Amino acid sequence: MDGNHIDAEVIKEAGNIIREGGLVAFPTETVYGLGGDALNPRSSEKIYRAKGRPSDNPLIVHIADVEDLGRIVREIPESAEKLVKIFWPGPLTLILHKSDIVPYETTGGLDTVAVRMPINFVARELIRAAGGYIAAPSANRSGRPSPTTAKYVLEDMDGRIEMIIDGGDVQIGLESTIVDLTLDEPTILRPGYITRQMLETVLNEVEEDSTMMCEDSRQAPKAPGMKYRHYAPKGDMTIVTGDAERVIEYINTQVDFYRKQNKKTGVIGTDGRMASYRADVCKSAGRPDDEKMIARKLYRILREFDDENVEIIFAEAFATSGIGFAVMNRLLKAAGHKVVRV
Ligand code: TXA
Ligand code: MG
Numbered sequence: 001m002d003g004n005h006i007d008a009e010v011i012k013e014a015g016n017i018i019r020e021g022g023l024v025a026f027p028t029e030t031v032y033g034l035g036g037d038a039l040n041p042r043s044s045e046k047i048y049r050a051k052g053r054p055s056d057n058p059l060i061v062h063i064a065d066v067e068d069l070g071r072i073v074r075e076i077p078e079s080a081e082k083l084v085k086i087f088w089p090g091p092l093t094l095i096l097h098k099s100d101i102v103p104y105e106t107t108g109g110l111d112t113v114a115v116r117m118p119i120n121f122v123a124r125e126l127i128r129a130a131g132g133y134i135a136a137p138s139a140n141r142s143g144r145p146s147p148t149t150a151k152y153v154l155e156d157m158d159g160r161i162e163m164i165i166d167g168g169d170v171q172i173g174l175e176s177t178i179v180d181l182t183l184d185e186p187t188i189l190r191p192g193y194i195t196r197q198m199l200e201t202v203l204n205e206v207e208e209d210s211t212m213m214c215e216d217s218r219q220a221p222k223a224p225g226m227k228y229r230h231y232a233p234k235g236d237m238t239i240v241t242g243d244a245e246r247v248i249e250y251i252n253t254q255v256d257f258y259r260k261q262n263k264k265t266g267v268i269g270t271d272g273r274m275a276s277y278r279a280d281v282c283k284s285a286g287r288p289d290d291e292k293m294i295a296r297k298l299y300r301i302l303r304e305f306d307d308e309n310v311e312i313i314f315a316e317a318f319a320t321s322g323i324g325f326a327v328m329n330r331l332l333k334a335a336g337h338k339v340v341r342v
Contacts (some may be wrong), residue, residue, distance in 0.1 A: 002167055003121030010165070015129025015192075017162045018043070023050060025153045026126050026140040027167025028118040030091045030176050030192070031146035031299070033136030034064065035126070041105035044135055050160040053142040057224045058108035059091050059135040060176075061115050064127035072102050072113060072133060079181050082202050089119040091193045095180040106135050108224060112182050120168045129217050130222075138175060139164075143300035145231045152303055155165035162310070173296035174326050179206070188212070191326040192324055193295070198310065209285055213329060214337075233302040235266065235310045237335040241317035242342040248276045250342040251314045255279045258312045263297045266299050266310035270294070270318070281310050291324035298327060302334060 001007050022041050025058045035051060036043030037062040048055045064082060067075060074097040083094065098113035100282060107113050118124060127134050138146035141156040148257045150166035157164065177192030179199065187207040189198060199206045211221040238254075240247050252304040255265045255278050267274075270288040283301045286293030305313055315335065320328050332339070 001122055001165055006122065006125055008180050010124050011129045014126055014163055014165060015131070018126075018130035018134065021046070022163075023047060023161040024126065025150075025157060025161060025164040026123055026136075027150070027170060028062075028136075029170060030118075030124045030174060031148055031170055032139040032150065032170045033123070033134070033155075034139035034157065035062070035130070035134040035136040037130065038062075038135035039101055039103065039131075039134040041103040044103065044105040047135060047137060050157060051137060051140070051142050053277065055105070056108045057137075058110055058114060059106050059137050061102065061106065061113055062123065062134045063115060063117050065132075066117065068132050069115060069165070072099050072115065073097060075266065076098050076182055079186055079203055083179070083181075084117075085197070086202050087194055087198075088117040089124070090117070091119075091176040092116065093176045093178045093190075093198055095178065095182055095189070097182055112180075114178065117174055120167065122165060126165065140217065142304050143232060145302045146175060147303075148296070148299050152300075161222040169296075171296070172250045172292075172323075173299060174323065174330060177326070180209075180222060183207075183222075187222065189221070191329050193323050195322060195325065196207065200296060213332065227273065231302065231330045231334045232298065233305045233310070233313060233334065235313045236304055237313040237315060237338065239315045239317055239331060239335050239339045240342060241339060242271065246342045247316060248273060250340065252276075252278045254312075258319070262289075263311045264309055266305050266308070266316070268298075268305075268311045268313065269316035273316070279314070281308055285318070288319060291319055291322045291327060294318050295323045295327050299329065 093116040139153045148170045149154045177194040178190040180187045185207045189209045209222045265279040267277045268278040274282045283296045
């Protein structure tokens with residue numbers, strides 16, 4: 001089902017499943033979500049169980065209409081009003097102080113709540129049909145790359161949830177930008193399509209959680225979910241950065257080494273260099289200067305490595321402008337911060 005072909009009957013049925021405490025996976029513009037009633041503590045518990053996710057990792061509450069924000073937060077600060085006006089509906093999640101009707105099961109025990117209003121029309125119709133508030137993490141089993149197409153939701157969730165709405169491929173491919181508005185300064189906890197530069201056109205200054213791009217085990221990230229090894233393929237992944245020729249040479253030497261041990265090798269990189277790699281499976285995420293395409297293809301490629309049983313994976317480092325910063329954030333996590341400079 002897509003935004004131009006809404007099946008009202010199916011939306012109604014899906015809404016009823018959620019109202020009755022069940023779970024429905026659905027498309028958003030970022031990644032597929034695993035939805036349950038955000039105001040029902042039992043539903044949130046079910047979500048954690050279906051995902052195999054630790055329950056201290058809070059869920060994002062999805063709404064369909066701006067007027068619905070007021071009921072679930074204690075107050076709407078001016079900064080939130082400004083951001084909502086420009087970026088909602090869209091791939092931006094705001095952290096605000098929660099109101100009493102939001103159960104702690106949904107917020108992982110926190111007094112704050114994450115809220116987002118997706119632009120995807122199927123998602124918004126479903127949210128309305130379900131009563132207005134859908135808690136939805138990405139619809140993957142915990143630790144795996146977020147699903148960018150319904151096939152991968154089915155792979156992870158078959159038998160664990162009541163329904164999947166197939167809305168085709170997502171447009172963005174990486175999870176929403178998360179901005180915490182409960183701290184002294186607005187702070188990005190997870191980078192995404194909406195960049196710091198874009199946020200700073202609306203708010204004067206925006207900070208970044210310092211743990212976002214580095215591996216500092218002494219400091220906990222402010223978004224509890226960001227502390228887990230995440231988005232990870234089953235194979236062992238290393239990012240190789242440096243001059244193009246030396247990156248190719250290094251990866252090929254490693255590939256030869258692992259091949260002798262009968263390990264299946266893979267490379268994820270960009271157009272133009274693919275023919276130079278000797279790995280068993282070589283996948284291009286797009287042109288080096290097309291960060292949006294790379295973002296859209298990243299998780300699919302990581303899952304394809306799993307499908308093809310690739311054991312050792314090497315990744316080129318991608319450009320970090322625009323959404324490229326978020327791409328590198330996810331890639332670093334997928335690689336467990338294993339980076340080789342050549
Ligand atoms: O694009 C998205 O945001 C997707 C789609 C489905 O909307 N959802 C998504 O949800 O990525 P999830 O659960 O996979 O990631 C939510 C992140 C986690 O890292 C979690 O720790 C953080 O948001 N989070 C949620 N509530 C929070 C809060 N109150 N304070 C800090 N971080 C929070
Ligand atoms: Mg997730």
